[in-house]
Amino acid sequence: MTIAVPVEPILSEESAPTTRCRILATAERSFREIGYQKTTVADIAKTLKMSPANVYRFFDSKKAINEAVVERLIGEVEALISAIADAPGSRAADRLTAVIEALHRDTHERCSAFPRMHEMIEAAMSESWDVCRHHVDRIGAVFERIVVDGVARGEFETDDPAGAARCLHTAIARYSHPLLVSQYPDAPVPQLDVMTAFLLRSLRPVGAR
Amino acid sequence: MTIAVPVEPILSEESAPTTRCRILATAERSFREIGYQKTTVADIAKTLKMSPANVYRFFDSKKAINEAVVERLIGEVEALISAIADAPGSRAADRLTAVIEALHRDTHERCSAFPRMHEMIEAAMSESWDVCRHHVDRIGAVFERIVVDGVARGEFETDDPAGAARCLHTAIARYSHPLLVSQYPDAPVPQLDVMTAFLLRSLRPVGAR
Numbered sequence: 001m002t003i004a005v006p007v008e009p010i011l012s013e014e015s016a017p018t019t020r021c022r023i024l025a026t027a028e029r030s031f032r033e034i035g036y037q038k039t040t041v042a043d044i045a046k047t048l049k050m051s052p053a054n055v056y057r058f059f060d061s062k063k064a065i066n067e068a069v070v071e072r073l074i075g076e077v078e079a080l081i082s083a084i085a086d087a088p089g090s091r092a093a094d095r096l097t098a099v100i101e102a103l104h105r106d107t108h109e110r111c112s113a114f115p116r117m118h119e120m121i122e123a124a125m126s127e128s129w130d131v132c133r134h135h136v137d138r139i140g141a142v143f144e145r146i147v148v149d150g151v152a153r154g155e156f157e158t159d160d161p162a163g164a165a166r167c168l169h170t171a172i173a174r175y176s177h178p179l180l181v182s183q184y185p186d187a188p189v190p191q192l193d194v195m196t197a198f199l200l201r202s203l204r205p206v207g208a209r
Numbered sequence: 210m211t212i213a214v215p216v217e218p219i220l221s222e223e224s225a226p227t228t229r230c231r232i233l234a235t236a237e238r239s240f241r242e243i244g245y246q247k248t249t250v251a252d253i254a255k256t257l258k259m260s261p262a263n264v265y266r267f268f269d270s271k272k273a274i275n276e277a278v279v280e281r282l283i284g285e286v287e288a289l290i291s292a293i294a295d296a297p298g299s300r301a302a303d304r305l306t307a308v309i310e311a312l313h314r315d316t317h318e319r320c321s322a323f324p325r326m327h328e329m330i331e332a333a334m335s336e337s338w339d340v341c342r343h344h345v346d347r348i349g350a351v352f353e354r355i356v357v358d359g360v361a362r363g364e365f366e367t368d369d370p371a372g373a374a375r376c377l378h379t380a381i382a383r384y385s386h387p388l389l390v391s392q393y394p395d396a397p398v399p400q401l402d403v404m405t406a407f408l409l410r411s412l413r414p415v416g417a418r
Contacts, residue, residue: 125392125393126392129395133396133397136396136397137397140397163399163403163407164407166397166398166399167399167403167404167407167408170383170398170399170404171380171381171383171404171407171408172380173382173383173386173389174379174380174382174386177382177383177389179388179389179392180382180386180388180389183334183335183388184334186338187342187345188342188345188346188375189375189379190372190375190376190379194372194376195376195379195380198372198373198376198380198411199376199380199408199411201410201411201412202407202408202410202411203410
């Protein structure tokens with residue numbers, strides 16, 4: 001006698017990326033709506049009508065899923081600010097202003113719409129520090145690209161474009177750090193455009209207003 | 210027959226401030242060592258060999274005790290930076306640098322020595338927002354005093370000393386905000402002196418290096 005047991009099909013090479021994407025999309029939705037801590041790999045598998053073992057074929061832990069979700073999200077914002085940085089024709093100061101606004105808006109909108117998102121981000125910050133560190137480095141590199149271009153155009157003046165870029169990025173923590181934006185939205189801080197103008201004055205050439 | 214029961218003495222007007230201080234000192238030590246969440250009013254009373262009811266004569270809740278502890282701590286750092294701001298003879302830039310260093314050192318040392326302290330500060334930030342807000346305002350006022358003095362001496366140039374002061378204070382959040390200092394001590398940020406020099410360039414008069 002043979003017994004029919006449900007067997008999950010072995011995924012072909014072609015469909016593996018699709019399964020991976022579906023796992024990530026489901027995990028992200030659950031992290032946003034239920035929260036990172038309350039989401040289990042079993043929940044994600046159940047939503048996808050697959051076994052937890054199948055999820056584990058793609059990601060060896062919830063932490064690994066979170067890293068991939070966070071990397072995707074930060075990849076989006078990195079692509080956005082990179083496009084702003086490379087926009088032809090505009091002043092470097094305008095591009096820096098737009099990048100800073102984009103970083104702020106990205107964090108702020110996500111935290112407002114999905115307050116539980118910062119659980120996921122806090123988890124990444126404590127469990128997957130390298131992911132966050134590389135993100136900070138890549139954002140710093142975008143700032144640096146604009147500062148270097150501003151110096152080449154005579155719009156900015158600095159002996160240390162890389163240092164200035166890191167200072168700019170660090171100085172806007174109050175507006176772009178997920179923890180501060182999500183937890184203290186009512187802190188008494190200057191308007192972002194006032195802050196950006198203040199910071200950009202630091203780069204103005206000698207003799208310029 | 211009379212039964213001897215221990216009776217707490219009614220405190221005279223003279224000793225009330227002392228009792229208040231002892232409650233605060235004991236609460237602060239417990240918040241530092243055990244943590245805010247795990248400390249109860251009963252624990253504080255027990256350490257002081259008094260009844261919880263007596264503690265409640267001075268503070269109507271643990272939140273009220275925390276507010277007083279936090280106010281005392283921030284009063285100390287405010288007095289320190291105020292003394293730096295008013296130091297005669299030194300350049301405004303040097304005084305701003307010293308104030309920023311003092312704010313960073315204060316937060317950093319407290320978080321390193323007593324990692325549980327940020328529980329207390331987080332509690333104040335979520336339960337007693339006004340205390341924190343006034344602290345931010347008073348620090349901003351100290352920054353402003355130095356900026357105004359720097360403008361008067363021709364050392365700085367800005368149309369809006371109050372706005373510049375708030376920007377300076379907000380821009381150093383990464384180095385002085387209890388949450389960021391305690392939770393992400395290894396974040397890849399510029400050295401504080403590099404950041405301060407960058408920020409002060411924003412205030413330099415036209416034509417000055």
